[in-house]
Amino acid sequence: MQIMNNIFQLAEACLTSPDLTVKLDLTQQARKLLENRTLDFSESSPPLPIHHVHFPQQLRWVEPKDLRQRKLSSLEGRVALLHAVAHIEFNAIVLHWDGVYRFRGLPQAYYRDWLTVAIEEMTHFCLLRHRLNELGAEYGDLPVHNGLWQIAEDTAGDILARMALVPRFMEARGLDVTPAMIDKLAQVGDKKSAGILKTILADEVGHVAKGSYWFQTLCRMKDQNPEVLYFQLIENHLGGKVRRPINQKLRSRAGFSNEELRRLMAMSSIL
Ligand SMILES: [Fe+2]
Numbered sequence: 001m002q003i004m005n006n007i008f009q010l011a012e013a014c015l016t017s018p019d020l021t022v023k024l025d026l027t028q029q030a031r032k033l034l035e036n037r038t039l040d041f042s043e044s045s046p047p048l049p050i051h052h053v054h055f056p057q058q059l060r061w062v063e064p065k066d067l068r069q070r071k072l073s074s075l076e077g078r079v080a081l082l083h084a085v086a087h088i089e090f091n092a093i094v095l096h097w098d099g100v101y102r103f104r105g106l107p108q109a110y111y112r113d114w115l116t117v118a119i120e121e122m123t124h125f126c127l128l129r130h131r132l133n134e135l136g137a138e139y140g141d142l143p144v145h146n147g148l149w150q151i152a153e154d155t156a157g158d159i160l161a162r163m164a165l166v167p168r169f170m171e172a173r174g175l176d177v178t179p180a181m182i183d184k185l186a187q188v189g190d191k192k193s194a195g196i197l198k199t200i201l202a203d204e205v206g207h208v209a210k211g212s213y214w215f216q217t218l219c220r221m222k223d224q225n226p227e228v229l230y231f232q233l234i235e236n237h238l239g240g241k242v243r244r245p246i247n248q249k250l251r252s253r254a255g256f257s258n259e260e261l262r263r264l265m266a267m268s269s270i271l
């Protein structure tokens with residue numbers, strides 16, 4: 001593989017490759033460069049349009065409604081849950097690399113933060129993939145849905161929408177639903193999988209917190225009120241649909257204001 005040390009070239013190579021191993025290897029390469037402080041942040045060519053981003057060839061895509069729900073008490077059910085979460089984590093690697101690649105002219109700290117998050121998502125994905133392998137399965141064995149990538153495409157031209165909807169909506173949703181998943185896995189005796197989700201949940205609070213920080217910082221730079229714009233963006237892109245549960249404690253730790261939490265609770269439906 002070609003050795004690159006520029007963050008945007010690495011991002012482009014990672015995003016446009018249809019090969020799962022290449023994507024992971026390039027993310028690992030970026031991790032080493034970041035740790036050694038030899039990563040180059042200079043910008044040369046502008047980003048390619050988002051349709052140049054590829055997912056691994058082996059994935060079979062279906063509509064979210066066509067994914068079967070299985071009981072967690074069975075091995076099949078646990079594999080389905082872990083496969084679904086592995087897919088979320090894989091999407092997250094690609095989403096955060098895309099956030100690095102697509103939005104230019106920002107402080108270097110922005111790129112460092114989101115590359116660090118992409119690297120953590122790779123760790124999450126690898127933990128889950130390893131667990132799937134222990135249970136006799138592999139990522140790509142089950143069909144996957146493209147609901148998460150749809151949000152990336154919808155927000156490709158607007159960094160404020162990207163920050164609001166990726167870390168502060170999708171990843172924040174993870175804070176809401178993961179504690180119950182951990183409890184269910186522990187109840188059926190799968191402590192190992194529960195432990196992996198606990199590790200992931202602790203990191204995800206940090207991802208949402210970075211989303212809050214950059215959303216608020218960039219709003220200030222663009223003379224926007226973050227508390228007003230956040231709800232406008234949810235309305236424009238998602239029709240204002242907010243589901244319960246809302247994990248107020250973890251969201252508060254991740255930078256949601258009391259006013260934002262109050263509004264989210266008021267507009268959420270029990271689904
Ligand atoms: Fe993650």
Ligand SMILES: [Fe+2]
Nearest residue numbers: 092171204207
């Ligand atoms: Fe994340």
